[in-house]
Amino acid sequence: MTPASPQSPHSNTLVMGKRLRFFRINAGLTLEQLGERVDLAASQLSLFENGRREPKLSTLQKIAHTLSVDLGQLLSTDPPDRRSALEIELDQAQHNPVYASMGLPVIRGAKSLPDDALESLVGLHREIERRERAAIATPEEARRANTEIRQQMRERDNYIPDIEDLAEDLLRAANHTTGALTHRTVAIMAEQLGFTLIYVDDLPHSTRSVTDLKNGRIYLPPASIPGGHGLRSLALQAMAHAVLGHDKPASYTAFLQQRLEINYFAAACLIPQGRAVEFLSEAKKDRNLAIEDFRDAFGVTHESAAQRFTNLATAHLDLPVHFLRVNDDGSLTRGYENDNVPLPSDASGTIEGQIVCRRWGARTAFERTNRTSEFYQYTDTPAGTFWCTVQTGTTATEGFSISFGVPFDHAKWFRGRETTNRSVSLCPDASCCRRPDATLQERWAEHAWPSARMHAHVLSPLPQGSFPGVDDTEVFQFLSRHAD
Structure with missing residues (x-):
């Protein structure tokens, strides 16, 4: 089992539509020809392929049979080819609130749009998102977001019952009932979610763990570190993103909220x-x-x-x-x-x-x-x-x-x-x-000139990447090393 990156329901429907179109074209059928064979109007099939409507399971089974593919191939959450992946990314980018606030028209990734034009549009959206993150991911933004989240948690007495229930369900599935949670049980929980825990000594410096969603691997620091108690928590936090259905954070506030939730999940498991x-x-x-x-x-x-x-x-x-x-x-x-x-x-x-x-x-x-x-x-x-x-x-x-x-x-x-x-x-x-008391004040106020220790983070913006503080280049090079 290979875990897929968490996606929104709209994204899943769009991916399914792209896969349906991919296999239909591979079968050499037009919308009208497929419609005749599955007893559906071509216009309805078009809605499915464009991700505007989700077909019933029975309809998908009939389509899969007609196209001679397994139902699982239609239901996969992976785009069928690079063109489809770009079309999906363009659609998601244009649903981003930042783009919507610009008042610009929505451009659909229709087949008439040349590949190079599609690549250019997606590249522009990536740069828009990068600059938006750069504009907000500053120490001041971090402070504001931290304060907002802390106040929200105070209102709920620092208690999240939904995450408590999820943690107990997963522990029950792994047959953990008493005693401290062992590394072996954490590994079993990961396997049940489709992940393998791998301990390496060359993690990127900007990360605590790295998850390879494509190959179902969670990379962690060496298990030989003294005590190793924190490794259970790191593994659980990495798994939590999938358990909690997180998307890539669209803002620094979302990033901090996700961090809070994965920490809470790990604590609820331990x-x-x-x-x-x-x-x-x-x-x-x-x-x-x-x-x-x-x-x-x-x-x-x-x-x-x-x-x-x-x-x-x-x-x-x-x-x-x-x-x-x-x-x-x-x-x-x-x-x-x-x-x-x-x-x-x-x-x-x-x-x-x-x-x-x-x-x-x-x-x-x-x-x-x-x-x-x-x-x-x-x-x-x-x-x-x-x-x-x-x-x-x-x-x-x-x-x-x-x-x-x-x-x-x-x-x-x-x-x-x-x-x-x-x-x-x-x-x-x-x-x-x-x-200072009056005596000290009088004695030293005019005669002291200390040199303050300045922390670099006071003046510097947070490092930028898909995730704040993470060096994308270092992460991608790491994944390539271990995937080969």
């Missing part, structure tokens, strides 16, 4: 809803909820466990929550809340890159000498008192903390609620922690 809710409900009943127990029960990272908790906490445990990943310089890289904790944000509502209060547990945890255990803290804020549990870690370049918390009244369900660590935060009031 920590299945049914068993997770059962585990958490028992722990809540015992007033012993703990991220580290949740992490260990399903064999995932601490960050994955904390994020997954946010998916299930409100919908199934009636707990409002918040989650933060904060760098050791205090900058917030990822965050979610539906408990009204006052996350730092700019005027547009963006939280990414904002500085978290020095007095929050997400930052005071860095001050500990022993960082191997969980750190607990209560923090009084202008929005109320919040309890949090924090775990710190390091990457090759920096330290970070993973913080999960709830309002004071809900701390009673968690291990660590007895902590005596308590802090007061007045942020966003600058007097809280952002303004």
